[in-house]
Amino acid sequence: MSHQDLLQGFSSDILVGGEWRAGTGKRYQSLYPADESVNAEIAAAGADDAVEAVEAADAAWRRADWAGLKPHQRAAVLHRVADGITQRAEALAHLQRRDNGKPISETRALVASAAGTFRYFASCLETLEETLTPSRGDYLTMSVHEPLGVVAAITPWNSPIASDAQKLAPALAAGNAVVLKPAEVTPLASLELGRICEAAGVPRGVLSVLPGKGSVIGDILVRHPKVKKVAFTGGTEVGRGIARLAAEKLMPVSLELGGKSPTIVFEDADIDHAVAGVLYGIFSSSGESCIAGSRLFVHKAIFDTFVERLVAGAKQLRVGDPLREDTQMGPLVTSSHRDSIERYVAIGLEEGGRLLCGGERPAGDGREKGYFYQPTIIAGLTNQARMVQEEIFGPVLAVLPFENEADLLAEANDSVYGLAAGIWTRDFKRAWRVGRALETGTVWINTYKQFSISTPFGGWKESGMGREKGRLGLLEYTNQKSLYWGLNENPLAWAGRV
Numbered sequence: 001m002s003h004q005d006l007l008q009g010f011s012s013d014i015l016v017g018g019e020w021r022a023g024t025g026k027r028y029q030s031l032y033p034a035d036e037s038v039n040a041e042i043a044a045a046g047a048d049d050a051v052e053a054v055e056a057a058d059a060a061w062r063r064a065d066w067a068g069l070k071p072h073q074r075a076a077v078l079h080r081v082a083d084g085i086t087q088r089a090e091a092l093a094h095l096q097r098r099d100n101g102k103p104i105s106e107t108r109a110l111v112a113s114a115a116g117t118f119r120y121f122a123s124c125l126e127t128l129e130e131t132l133t134p135s136r137g138d139y140l141t142m143s144v145h146e147p148l149g150v151v152a153a154i155t156p157w158n159s160p161i162a163s164d165a166q167k168l169a170p171a172l173a174a175g176n177a178v179v180l181k182p183a184e185v186t187p188l189a190s191l192e193l194g195r196i197c198e199a200a201g202v203p204r205g206v207l208s209v210l211p212g213k214g215s216v217i218g219d220i221l222v223r224h225p226k227v228k229k230v231a232f233t234g235g236t237e238v239g240r241g242i243a244r245l246a247a248e249k250l251m252p253v254s255l256e257l258g259g260k261s262p263t264i265v266f267e268d269a270d271i272d273h274a275v276a277g278v279l280y281g282i283f284s285s286s287g288e289s290c291i292a293g294s295r296l297f298v299h300k301a302i303f304d305t306f307v308e309r310l311v312a313g314a315k316q317l318r319v320g321d322p323l324r325e326d327t328q329m330g331p332l333v334t335s336s337h338r339d340s341i342e343r344y345v346a347i348g349l350e351e352g353g354r355l356l357c358g359g360e361r362p363a364g365d366g367r368e369k370g371y372f373y374q375p376t377i378i379a380g381l382t383n384q385a386r387m388v389q390e391e392i393f394g395p396v397l398a399v400l401p402f403e404n405e406a407d408l409l410a411e412a413n414d415s416v417y418g419l420a421a422g423i424w425t426r427d428f429k430r431a432w433r434v435g436r437a438l439e440t441g442t443v444w445i446n447t448y449k450q451f452s453i454s455t456p457f458g459g460w461k462e463s464g465m466g467r468e469k470g471r472l473g474l475l476e477y478t479n480q481k482s483l484y485w486g487l488n489e490n491p492l493a494w495a496g497r498v
């Protein structure tokens, strides 16, 4: 699909309270990270749009045409959203490729996962059963769940369509109205998703899509008294600020934040599987992944041979045109993000790191025009080095040797983050022991970066709070309520007979 075909007819209008129109914010250009060509001029949301969207959402969820629908009726709309995503799958995959430069094979998978997310939460909604709880008197006790009201969904640029779906589907399923604020640099797929939701029958005002500045639009959404929950995915510092504001409002938040995930290769690991898994874990998505396995611990007995194979594998990765079916790593999202990755590599080398591969921009094949960076592996650092402790969010791997399990666990857990970890071993008892001892929300054993929408996901420590996905993911967008139904034949005794 050519650039012109894809973006022909693409309207840069935004969705505010049921109306597609130019936002009142500063217009900006959305760029293709592979060659800096202009995708579209975006009429970004301004402060007034954000306030209007919240007011419209608040009015919309109180109407009977969304929260008041029976669960199977809302589920039918969600299924139609999934159908719409599937019908527009190829266009959505290309829009996201233009947005953040991810290879087309990867954006296709993200689009398929977004459709699956809508179907999953439609099914959860239809099969959700409220409970009759054991009663202790002449009354019937019930626990039910109600929508929260207006939810602000704030998403990052690295997997827009999938992170949007992960918030929109459960929030809408639960009967809420949603104001979605995608990252400024990746508005295309989110706006298209807004159109799909509208066509599927999400009523007017129930969904707004506001691309724009986080510090303006995001901040207004978080502070607005009518916003009853913020579902945020992004960096830890922004998440911390949101949590502070939420504390003032006593508002629930879910925070999916950064990571610096350890991958551990024991001496008895299946080496072919481990090499492939480690390469995929850190270098897929060009390392722009919250769960990137960016700290690699390898047992001393196999360290040299394992790292040698890893470096050989990294040098073979195909870094280039995201449109090519066989590309494994596209460009980084922006030029300033690549600058920050280069600064981290320089810091690592100043700290005494040894560059084993990468550490530079690739040349040739037109890649000079985009924000490409070679897969980079650095050895010789300790776990305390800045480059090993701080999230880089790029294709940079630190490799560290270990000798015994106790020291390894202390080092693997010595991180402010606790998002994910990987273990490669043939010893299932060790996998169980180490897996349970790792302080992370997800542990992959003899695999990495695999996801099921049915399995909860979220971080420990500074990687976040709250859980997405799974059946419980739906209840995160509800208020629980207890109902007591009196069944007494006589008035309550306390007042006596009056």
Ligand code: NAD
Pocket (backbone or CB within 6 Å): 154, 155, 156, 157, 158, 181, 182, 183, 184, 212, 213, 214, 215, 216, 217, 218, 219, 222, 233, 234, 235, 236, 238, 239, 241, 242, 255, 256, 257, 258, 259, 289, 290, 291, 391, 393, 419, 459, 463, 464
């Ligand atoms: P970011 O925190 O800069 O931005 C995320 C979103 O928040 C964007 O939409 C942004 O506009 C908005 N925002 C920025 N300032 C805001 C403010 N003051 N108030 C409200 N909203 C604001 O993150 P990013 O650079 O877009 O994404 C990269 C980060 O996201 C990494 O740290 C990565 O680890 C994290 N991430 C986490 C997960 C997860 O599930 N844990 C998944 C993907 C990305």
